[in-house]
Amino acid sequence: MDKKILNREEKKVLKSMFIRSHLTFLSFNMTKMEANGFTATMQPAIEDVYKGDEEGKKEAYARHQNFFNTHAVPFSFIAGLSYAMEKEHKQKQSVDVKTIESIKAALMGPTAGMFDSLFFNCLRIIAAGVAIGLCSQGNFMGVPIFIFLYGITQSILKYFCVKYGYIYGTSFIDKIFSSGLMPALRKSASILGVTMVGAMTAGIVNVPLNWTVQMGDTSVVILDVLNSIFPGILSIVLVLFLMRLIKKGRRPVQLIVGIFAFAFIGAIIGIF
C-alpha cells in the first residue's frame, strides 16, 4: 500500500478525534452503550466532511448515534476508519451507508473481546502485580508505575489507532472502489456484520424471567421450558419484536417506556 500523506486539515481533524476518543464512556447507558462517546469522537470528522451540507451532517450524526460498544483502544481505530468511510461516502459515493454500519458492527464484537483480554485481563494484571509488590512494602512508586504501564500505553496506542484507521481505511476503500468490487465488499461486510450482531445478542441481551408455575404438586420453571425449546429464545424474540416495531416507525423513546412498564408490571405480578 502506498503511503498516504495527510494534509493539514486531516491532521487537525485526527488530532481532535484522538483527544475526544478518550470520552469513550461519555454518558454511557444501557440502551446504546458507547454511542455518545462515538458521536463526540466523530464530530470533528463529520463537521469536516459535510461542511455546508446540513442534511448529510444530520444523517451522519444519526448513523454514529447507533449502538456501539468495544474496548477503548480499538474504539479509536474504528473512529479513524469511520472518518475514512464517511469521507469516501461524501466525496466519491464509493461507500454506501449500509456498508458503514455493517463494518462498524462487524468490528466491535471481536475487537472488544481481543483487547479486553489483552489489556484488561493481561496487561492490567501484570501492571497491578508490579504495583502491588511495591506498594505492599510502602513504596509509593507503585502508583505511577501502574498508571504508566496500564493507562499511558493505551493512550499512546489510541493515537496510532485513530491515525492508521484513517490512512489504511482510505487506501483500502480506494483500491476496492477503483477495481469495481464495492458491491462484493458491501455483501461480505453485511454478512460479517449481521453474524457478529447475532453473536452479541446472545451475549448481552437477557430477559431475566423468574417465573414458576405451580401445577398440582410439581412446579414448572417457565424459563427452563422455553430454553429447552431453544436456548435464549426470549432474547431473540425480544430483539426481533423490537426491530419490527422500529421498522413500523415506532420511536425508541416509546420502546424504552414500554420496557420500563413491562419490567415493573412483570415485577409486581412476580414473573421477574
Added chain:
Amino acid sequence: MSVITVALIGTLTYWIFFVLDPYILSWQCLNRPIVVAPILGLLLGDFQTGIIMGASLESIFMGISAIGGSVPADALSASIVAVCYTILTGSNVETGLAIALPIGTVMASLSSVVLSFSSALAPYWEKLAVSGKPRAFLAQNLVFSGLIYPLPNVIIIFLGIAFGVTGLSNTLNALPPFVMTGLTAASSMMVAVGFAILISMIWSKDVASFFFVGYVMAKILKMDSLSIAIIGGAIAITMFFYEKQLIDVKNSMVVSEKKSPDDEEDFF
C-alpha cells in the same frame, strides 16, 4: 479530623475519580484501588496506611472483572469507604478490608439502577446529536457525565461514611422488592432497544439468516467473539470472491455485448 470532614474528603475524592477515570487515560485505570487508596490516604493525612491498603484492595479486586456491562462489585467505592473507615476509626487494616467487599456489592447494584434510568435518556441524546449543534451536544454530555450522573452514588457514599454502612444496606432492603427487581429487569432488557435499532439498519433479506448463525455460535457452541469473527470472516471472504467472479462475468458480458453489433455488421 471529624467524621464529617473525612466523609467530605472521601466523597470528593470519589467524585473526582468517578468522573475522571473513563475520560483520562483508559477505563479502569485511575479508579483502581492501587491508585485511589494511596491518594486518599495522602489527603487524609495517613499516606502509609493508604499505600498498604491500596496494595491489599487491589489484590482483592484485581480478579473481579467487569466485562459485558455487569459489574459484580465496585472497586472504587469499596476502596474509598474502606480507607476512610480505617483512618477514621484507627482500626487495623483487616477490618477496613472486611467491609470493602459488601460496600462494593451494594454500590454495584445501585450503579445498575442508576444506569437503567440513564437509558431513558438515549432518545434525547439522539435528538440532540442529529440537531446539528455539536458544541451543545458535547457540553451537555460533559455536564451530565460529570455532575448529574454521579450524584446518586456521591450522596450514598457520603451517607455511608458519615452514618455507617449498616444504615445504607438497611435502607436498600426496606424498599419493596418489586422496585429493585423491576429496575434490574428493565436494565438488562434495555440493551435490546439499542440492538434492535442497530439490526434494523443492517438487516436485509439476503443476509438475515446469518444473524441466527452468529447467535447459535455464541449461545449454543459457546464460542468467543474472536472465533466467531474468524468463521464469519471466512464466509464473508468466500462470498467476496464469489461476488467478484459474478462482477467479472457481468463486465465481460457487457464488453461482448458492446462488441456484438460490430460483429454483425461484419457478417452482413
